[in-house]
Amino acid sequence: MKGPVEELASSIGAAAVLADPAAMEPYRRDRALDPAAGMPLAVVLPRSTADVQAIMRWASARGVPVTPRGAGTGLSGGATAVEGGIVLSTERMRAIRVDEATRMAVVQPGLLNSEVKAAAAERGLWYPPDPASFDICTIGGNAATNAGGLCCVKYGVTTDYVLGAEVVLADGRAVRVGGPRLKDVAGLSMLKLFVGSEGTLGVITELTLRLLPAPPLARTVVGWFDSTEKAAAAGLEIASRVRPSMLEYMDRTSIGAVEDVLGMGLHRHAAALVVARSDDRHPDGAEVAAMLSAFTEHGAFDAFEAAGPEEGERFAHARRIAIPAVEKLGPLLLEDVGVPLPRLPELVEGVEEIARKRDVVIAFIAHAGDGNTHPLIVYRPEDAELTERAYLAYGEIMDLAIRLGGTITGEHGVGRLKRPWLADQIGEDLLEVSHRVKRALDPDGILNPGTIFAMPAGAALGEEARAR
Template sequence: MTVPTTAAIDELSEELSPGSVLTDPEILASYERDRELWASAVAPLAVVRASTVEQVSTVLRWATRHSIPVVPRGAGSGLAGAANGVEGGIVLSLEAMDQVLALDPTDQYAVVQPGVVTAELKRLAAAHGLRYAPDPGSAEFCTIGGNVATNAGGLCCLKYGVTRDSVLGLEVVLADGRILRLGGRTVKDVAGLDLLGLFVGSEGMLGVVTEVTVRLRPAPRSVATLVASFDELAAAGRAVAGVLTEGRPSMCELMDAPTLRAVEEYRPSGLDTDAAALLLVQTDDGDVEAIERCARACEEAGAGFVMTTQDEAESELLTMARRTALDALEAQGQWLLDDVCVPLSAVPDLVAGCQEIGTRHGVTVACFGHIGDGNMHPTVVFDHGDIAAESRARRAAEEIARLGLHLGGTVTGEHGVGLAKRDLMAEQVGPVHLDVQRAVKEALDPAGILNPGKSLG
């Protein structure tokens, strides 16, 4: 690709509204990377803050004309390096496109721009007696556009699926500036190839999402919560099988011993820090007996302690303990968060394997996540500024990902590939799979300007 010149940047500034193109070095540095701290990143030559689809179209036509890489970016909350700056490129920020364009309580959908914060959409839906189901841990600051780009998940994936399962339609700007509309406002639409599904999870490599039509669902009838502690990981695994059969839960989360200790130290709430694992289960369908059936399943599997509640405040307190897991671990040192998904029966082996890997490399590995669908987040923690420990942590994280593959899983369940998992994904899917993906990429972006180097290499 040709190196962009000052003249090319000036040309773009003239085509857009004043203040849209930013070149201050301090601003550029703040857009260099997402929350994944080890993937390579380069400060962009410019940051473009688009506010309309027409501006996005202008930027991509300009970039194709000058062969300048474009990295689309939402809130920068990703954990795979997918929004990291690339050599000789610009960052196209969608955060200013933050309007809710429509919300229809009757047909149960909303039309939003990509910069809408996920939690804000959830609150707006709740005010209409509805629910936007995807529930990533970063909901208070991540954006819908980023969720679409990575096909984000969260705590409620078990029942409601990932972001793709709540996307009805998209407006996407292609690399040549054309505007493509996919899907619509109906729950069912099987006309033609599933291009909608193709763009969800494509990490900005095929086009830039400028509008999203999302499916809303009826608000939960009532929420009941269960917490159960176990002296053995295997017992927690057995309990999950019973819970999924008996309770139709909306949430089924696990925290291992290192996570429990970190969370209790960070925000004391009476968690059993001597337990090998803790399960957090929620039901939301109004079946008042479901949570008790789940409790019995935990007891039969060997739980040492089981508590259930239908009190909203208690449920929120228990759920918050799980949501603060990463913050609690961050308070203990530098962290490297993984995203491994394995078959349900393999989760105990994954968690035990993570602990063995941590011991062997002399770093802490805390494992928490969505055990109900097998998507766990082993997190390597080590001291700030300890170069030797950082090197060991990197090796541990790579071993954890390969352990997931060995157990029949995938190297990413919901965070995406980006730069962090690019090589590991290639190991997982193989050359034919990569060839097909690259052919799609070349067909839609022949100049290769959209987020080059990410995912596909």
């Protein structure tokens, strides 16, 4: 008699199933490292839509939970294995086809964001969305979380580039939503509902992406400030006066942490650094001049244009590595709160207040142009008392963002970590309606249980729902 793993393997091909605990270990968690992750029954590595359909048919027939997974770079616990469930990794689904004439790419979900960018660039085209993790995160994960990045302030987020998708539903049916068309309003916009649903409504097996022509070379402008208030005000001024293609903010703690890694001569004593970019096609440099004068008017103690693309890229790189750099100070609770842009100074100030009150180190980096910020709370798991204070600060930052009319997550997703705060932001009514949509698409609750929506109690789940 076959066991469940053999039965699963025989329906999708043995090579694609891992069931050894050691082999499965790297697939149990994303970068949120949720300690409550379960040990799955199996990790499956499909290569095709048909494979994914077979897996979902098998799982739905047995009520077995399925956790879809890209590269596991998620920061909210959205790819956390369920005890006795299946982890479905898209890593072997890596086909891509780029069409220059229509500026579109058709990709399988397991390709890295940077590989999509590279394939587009080979044809003189550009896929804009650029999470800082773009060289390690998958395009499928980007779509599942509606990922953001640095260019969003001018170029929008992932959903703005998704024209179509193929999605395998909980019951194993595959549907095509949208397609290679810039305009299509035939029926409900199920496409945009799947984008950002964090694997709770279906498994994305193919994406049709809109590409843009390659952008003009960008010019990078840097402003150094001795107060976070001045820096935040300068950022707001730039965002409202011109149209930066990047507008990033780092505070003293993150500047120091990055300088420790890169040794590029950053001003360690500065309170804040703002890095802005202009890719305006007009060659008169008016946008760069406006950025420089906004820095000066708001009291930058140093403001200059990077000498060229290489120097500009060094500052962008400094910002991109800020999270791993700060991680060297200790494990992080990684925030992703956003506020309407005019409230950004209040958020900066409020987070400083929380850090003082809870006596924790909070590094502060931000996509200053769109109000999406990443307060990084440093803690030590072996120090229970500090860990407690860090978690309190984590929640208080979300409470603050909600009070300021903001969001608990701008680009990382709700996952498991932020679920307890979701109702506070969107309200019980909208959460209830969202839950109805979830049940409409996944009546047995087998798709990524515990993410966005509370873990259902039930025999199919090897583990009790856990209130964090």
